[in-house]
Amino acid sequence: MKSFFFALFLLLTTLTQGIAQSIDVAKIDQLLESKIKTGAPGLAVGIVKNGAIVYERYLGLSNLQHQIPVDPQTRFNLASVAKQFTALCVLKLVLENKLSLEADIRQYLPQIYPHLKTPIPIKTLLNHSSGIRDFYDLLSISGKPWWRQEGLDNEDALALLLKQKDLNFAPGTERWYSNSNYTLLAEIVARVSGTPFPEYAKQLFIDLGMPHTQFCTNYMQVIPFQALPYNDWGDGSWQQYPMMTNLYADGFLYTTLKDQLVFEQAIQKTSTQANSLLNSSQKPIPNTTIQDYGYGLEISPINGYPAVHHAGSTGSYNAQTLRFPSEKLSIMVLSNNGNLWSGGIAREVATQILGRKAAELAYATRPLQVQAASTPGDLVGQYRSSENNIIRIQLKEGSLYWQMDNNNPRKLIRETGNLYHWDIDEDWKVSFNHRPDSTSTMALYTKTEEPLLLKKLPPFAPSDAYLQACVGRYYSTELDLNFSIKLSPEKGLVFKREGGKNDINIEVVQKGELLASDYKMSLETEATGRVIAVLMTYNRVRNLRFEKVE
Numbered sequence: 001m002k003s004f005f006f007a008l009f010l011l012l013t014t015l016t017q018g019i020a021q022s023i024d025v026a027k028i029d030q031l032l033e034s035k036i037k038t039g040a041p042g043l044a045v046g047i048v049k050n051g052a053i054v055y056e057r058y059l060g061l062s063n064l065q066h067q068i069p070v071d072p073q074t075r076f077n078l079a080s081v082a083k084q085f086t087a088l089c090v091l092k093l094v095l096e097n098k099l100s101l102e103a104d105i106r107q108y109l110p111q112i113y114p115h116l117k118t119p120i121p122i123k124t125l126l127n128h129s130s131g132i133r134d135f136y137d138l139l140s141i142s143g144k145p146w147w148r149q150e151g152l153d154n155e156d157a158l159a160l161l162l163k164q165k166d167l168n169f170a171p172g173t174e175r176w177y178s179n180s181n182y183t184l185l186a187e188i189v190a191r192v193s194g195t196p197f198p199e200y201a202k203q204l205f206i207d208l209g210m211p212h213t214q215f216c217t218n219y220m221q222v223i224p225f226q227a228l229p230y231n232d233w234g235d236g237s238w239q240q241y242p243m244m245t246n247l248y249a250d251g252f253l254y255t256t257l258k259d260q261l262v263f264e265q266a267i268q269k270t271s272t273q274a275n276s277l278l279n280s281s282q283k284p285i286p287n288t289t290i291q292d293y294g295y296g297l298e299i300s301p302i303n304g305y306p307a308v309h310h311a312g313s314t315g316s317y318n319a320q321t322l323r324f325p326s327e328k329l330s331i332m333v334l335s336n337n338g339n340l341w342s343g344g345i346a347r348e349v350a351t352q353i354l355g356r357k358a359a360e361l362a363y364a365t366r367p368l369q370v371q372a373a374s375t376p377g378d379l380v381g382q383y384r385s386s387e388n389n390i391i392r393i394q395l396k397e398g399s400l401y402w403q404m405d406n407n408n409p410r411k412l413i414r415e416t417g418n419l420y421h422w423d424i425d426e427d428w429k430v431s432f433n434h435r436p437d438s439t440s441t442m443a444l445y446t447k448t449e450e451p452l453l454l455k456k457l458p459p460f461a462p463s464d465a466y467l468q469a470c471v472g473r474y475y476s477t478e479l480d481l482n483f484s485i486k487l488s489p490e491k492g493l494v495f496k497r498e499g500g501k502n503d504i505n506i507e508v509v510q511k512g513e514l515l516a517s518d519y520k521m522s523l524e525t526e527a528t529g530r531v532i533a534v535l536m537t538y539n540r541v542r543n544l545r546f547e548k549v550e
Contacts, residue, residue: 023047023054023353031348036060041230041238041316041337042070044257045349048264048330056257062227062336064238073225075212075254076334077243079312081319082215082253083296084281086182087126089189089201091281091295099192101126101285108188111162122188124171125181127290131167134178134540135160141519141538142479143497146245147315151219153246157183163478168542175290178540179250182296186249197249208266210259215248223254229316231338241316241338251314257334260321264330267323282308282325303350304357311343320346327354365445367431370417374434376400379418382509383442383454390509391442391454402430406518462508467493470506470514470523474534474546483546495519 028045036043042060046053058070093099101123106112113120124130135157136146146152161180168176186197193200198215205213216223229241245252270279281295292300297310308323316338322331331349333342376395383391394401394409400420403409410428412420418432429445440456470493473484482498485506493506495516504516514521514534522543524533535543 023049025055027352028055028349029057031352032057032059032345035340035345036337039064039067040339042074042227042335043337043340043345044070044074044076044332044334045345046257046261046264046332047349047353048261048268048332050328051265051268053261053265056261058257060337062225064228064230064240070227070336071225072258073212073256074227075223075225075256076227076319076336077216077229077251077314077317078253078255078319078334079251079314079317080179081310081312081321082249082251083182084310084321085201085204085213085253085296086185086189086197086249087295087297088277088281089197089204090122090126090185092204092277093189093192095277095280099188102287105130105184105188108191109184112184113164113167115165116167118167118170120167120171122185123285123288125185125188126295127175127285127288127293128177128181129172129175129288129290130178130181131169131171131174131176132161132178132180132184133164133168133542133544135180135183137539137541138164138479138544141536141541141544142481143500146247147242150244151246152244153217154183154186154248157247158187160479163480165478166543166545168540172288172290175293176540176542182250183247201249205259209262210255213253213255213259216246216252216254217248218246219244225256226254227317227336229336229338231316243315251312255334257332260332260334264321264323264332268328268330282323302347303354305354309346318342322346322350324350324354329353363445363447363449364451365427365447366419366429367443367445370419370431371433373414373417374432378434379432379442381440381459382457384457385452385454390457390513392509393442405515405520457510460508460511462511466511466529467508469525469529469531472531472548473550475549476544476546478544481546482549 032043032045036059040060041064042062045057047055058072060070062068062070062074090099094101102121104119105122105125106120120130138160139146189200190197198217201215229243230238231241232238267278267282282297284291284294284299292298297308299308301307302309302322305324306326308325310321312319316336318335318341320333320342331346333346335342379400380393380395383393389404392403394403400412401409402412411423412430413423414420418434420430422428427447431443431445433441438458442454442456444452467487470485471487473482475482484496486494488494491505494503495506496503507515509515512523514523518538520537522535523531524535525531532548534546536546537543
């Protein structure tokens with residue numbers, strides 16, 4: 001009998017070594033070692049191929065204060081990669097016929113959006129098509145970002161969401177990522193199962209063979225072998241990023257690389273084991289038009305291969321899970337180094353193993369015809385896309401610059417005629433079609449997306465009366481927040497949040513449109529021109545209403 005098991009062990013070892021030999025371990029080692037300098041925060045990378053763990057590497061430090069290296073026991077924060085596990089909890093209840101994806105969330109959370117008649121199915125929370133605003137961005141608008149609030153928890157997030165009256169869009173019509181979706185899903189799981197969500201999830205992890213994985217519900221909780229998060233903000237010194245939140249379910253899941261690789265093995269074996277829970281979790285959600293995001297996972301090609309993946313970033317923690325189902329290949333990257341991008345590292349490893357496959361869909365990378373060169377000044381102006389984004393083309397010291405919202409402007413380098421490219425990336429090409437009338441356009445070409453066409457807007461010079469009409473105090477019942485717009489002789493219009501320290505200069509983008517830093521504001525006016533409200537858009541919050549109160 002002993003000889004039988006010894007022979008079986010040799011067979012399995014030989015098979016695993018054969019799989020590993022198809023991966024150039026030395027090159028992957030070299031790639032990873034180039035990312036981590038001596039004494040820097042760390043990185044853990046694992047690869048599963050054909051159901052076997054074929055690569056596992058730990059680099060850098062988990063604790064700089066005590067110079068503790070990253071090792072198999074180290075627990076990292078997965079950030080948003082955790083969403084797939086929250087979705088698994090939901091899917092488990094669905095498969096047990098305790099929950100329906102078609103059910104309106106108000107069946108379990110009757111206090112939320114009581115006046116909205118449109119259904120908000122649970123499935124729209126899972127694939128971010130609910131239209132529910134992101135509570136992190138709502139906090140930022142209030143001047144209370146999550147990372148400044150000690151002890152912020154799911155109850156605080158729910159209290160903020162209960163104040164919301166409107167959605168970003170009608171449920172099921174768009175996909176717009178919002179962490180609020182997964183905070184609400186955790187509450188639904190708790191109410192349906194009768195068990196606090198972290199406890200329900202903990203049992204799921206035990207069932208999956210992941211004993212070192214848990215959601216953190218108290219930032220003062222001692223997590224054994226926890227990797228602490230660090231950033232170098234550019235001065236050459238590492239600083240620990242404070243994590244004082246008690247939030248969970250949308251992220252804040254602590255785990256080891258070992259546990260994650262066990263999970264990846266289980267995912268790869270679903271076809272042979274007929275595991276309906278794990279098998280269903282890797283597909284788009286049924287009866288929905290959203291096909292590129294499912295159960296807490298993105299579903300879109302990478303390097304031309306079909307892929308299921310998700311990135312995560314919280315403070316200085318970052319993580320990436322990357323699966324190629326047809327290749328039976330999974331790559332997991334965990335890090336406590338805020339200067340690294342786990343997603344980029346995972347893709348580099350994938351390229352090292354698979355190379356690049358020609359994409360089935362080829363996008364135009366430049367126009368078929370290029371208009372003769374126009375005077376740069378004729379191209380200056382504002383251009384609007386079909387998604388209502390406005391790009392400003394500016395002329396500085398003889399060069400054209402591209403700027404979206406308050407992002408850093410990008411210098412445009414002319415190639416030929418009216419065709420330009422970004423200074424930092426020649427693959428981003430900008431083609432102008434200048435006309436003397438009001439039909440001028442601009443097109444953006446990249447290798448990865450359809451060309452984006454933007455129409456030039458007519459110039460707008462606000463009068464003194466127009467500027468004065470914007471002045472006033474505005475109030476949001478959904479945030480219980482005031483802000484004011486004032487008119488300064490030196491600066492023009494300025495924005496100031498209630499309790500804020502500094503004024504923010506306002507740019508009049510177009511008639512009825514203002515921009516204060518990253519806050520886009522649309523003006524709602526009466527026929528007389530009197531401004532009665534401002535609709536604010538910021539990141540994952542769209543058209544948050546502020547009534548003019550004085």
